[in-house]
Amino acid sequence: MDIKILGPGCPKCEQTLKIVNEAVTETGVDAKIEKVTGVMEIAGYGVFGTPAVVVDGEVKCVGKIPKKEDVKAWLKK
């Protein structure tokens, strides 16, 4: 599973990364987590704001810190 955290590195982006890391650890899913901080690369996902989370190429949330339960649900699909 491929997970990308989109954001330039503000506290909300870091908190999102932390939650995603915890969700991956707790579910035991084999996932590669990558931070995407480049403006042009973020723009390529068509998001209105950051942080945003992308799971296997699909944008799952935009402009807010996701709930851990939601991240776990994304990992199960």
Place this chain on the structure above:
Amino acid sequence: MTEDFCASNGNIMILACSGGSNVGQLSNQAAIELTREGVGKMFCLAGIGAQLSGFVQSAWDVETMVAIDGCPVGCAKAILEQAKVPLKNHLVITELGIEKNKNLSLRAEDIARVKSAVFDACGIKPGTALTPKKANCCG
């Protein structure tokens, strides 16, 4: 450039039908000017229509949105419905008393009327502009 992406807190997503008539282009021009004035941020309706996940999810997750249709055909509204995005604020320019035609030379007073209607639809006072920090950056 960082601030261009950092969160969407308090930012109004503006979606214009941008159609090929005076009222379609009025929606586009009003969206451009409201973006320049810091009232909101114009967003790509075509991306939502194409069902691209970044655009659709952005429309889902944004707190405040306004969709501007030029005429009762309602393309912007229909695109949001097809993408199953809840319609939060919506206006139709012909309902403001502006007749649809093919004259693409827009009148300043019509643009102002559309912008005023956007303020009404979103329940904000004219002259409101988000500060750069609020508009762009999370903390």
